[in-house]
Amino acid sequence: LFTLHFTVMELGIALYLTQRTHLPRVMIAVLLLLNTVAVALFQVRLSRRSDSVTTAAGSLLRGGVWIAGGFVLIGLVARTDTWLPGAAGVAMGIALLVLGAGAHVIGEMISSGGQWGVQMGLAPHERQGQYQALAGMGWAIPGIAGPPLVAALCVGLGEVGWYILAGSVAAVAAAGVPAARWALATRARYGVTTHSG
Numbered sequence: 001l002f003t004l005h006f007t008v009m010e011l012g013i014a015l016y017l018t019q020r021t022h023l024p025r026v027m028i029a030v031l032l033l034l035n036t037v038a039v040a041l042f043q044v045r046l047s048r049r050s051d052s053v054t055t056a057a058g059s060l061l062r063g064g065v066w067i068a069g070g071f072v073l074i075g076l077v078a079r080t081d082t083w084l085p086g087a088a089g090v091a092m093g094i095a096l097l098v099l100g101a102g103a104h105v106i107g108e109m110i111s112s113g114g115q116w117g118v119q120m121g122l123a124p125h126e127r128q129g130q131y132q133a134l135a136g137m138g139w140a141i142p143g144i145a146g147p148p149l150v151a152a153l154c155v156g157l158g159e160v161g162w163y164i165l166a167g168s169v170a171a172v173a174a175a176g177v178p179a180a181r182w183a184l185a186t187r188a189r190y191g192v193t194t195h196s197g
Contacts, residue, residue: 001142001168001172002111002115002176003115003142004142004168005071005107005108005165005169006142007143007147007150008150008154008165009101009104010032011147011150012150012151013074013154014028015150016077016162017097021077021080021093022081022089022090022093023090024090027097030098035101035104035108038105038109039109042109043113047059047109047110050113050117051117053118053122053180053183054180054181054184056114056115057117057176057177057179057180058114059110059111059113060176060177061177062114063106063107063173064107064111064170064176065170065173066103066104066107066110067104067107067170068107068166068169068173069100069166070101070102070103070106073097073099074101075158075159075160075162075163076096077100078158079159080092114176118176119135153165
């Protein structure tokens with residue numbers, strides 16, 4: 001569920017910009033470029049605090065908050081036409097869009113480290129391949145269900161849809177912290193050796 005945010009940024013923003021705003025379409029390419037450059041430059045630096053399951057779950061939560069904040073800012077973009085007329089509204093919309101996409105990419109980088117830390121840290125030494133295969137299957141769900149869901153929320157519901165996505169990402173990220181603690185306690189109880197604690 002958490003990885004749905006990738007579909008939102010790859011598809012949701014493009015649909016939202018073309019269907020719900022009057023911003024220049026070139027912003028779609030600008031945002032993808034911003035995301036790519038930021039990840040290339042800062043991914044390792046922002047993933048450093050994910051070296052145990054506990055700290056990785058915290059990173060997932062921090063990343064989720066950044067992503068949710070980015071979605072709230074992006075949701076406000078359609079309002080800028082009514083807040084300010086003409087070029088001023090377009091400039092404000094672009095600023096909100098860039099800030100929202102920036103917050104998203106920061107959250108993406110922090111939470112990606114958290115996701116990997118939890119996945120790798122909870123997998124028993126002798127079953128790494130099985131755990132990673134199951135985790136990989138989880139990526140198929142957003143790939144299949146994500147596009148129609150994101151289109152319905154980002155375009156169909158507009159601003160409200162962005163708020164629903166923000167709340168969903170934050171809730172799933174918050175649930176990851178107690179879930180990680182439970183998983184560690186369960187494994188310790190049954191004597192399962194994992195990579196990090």
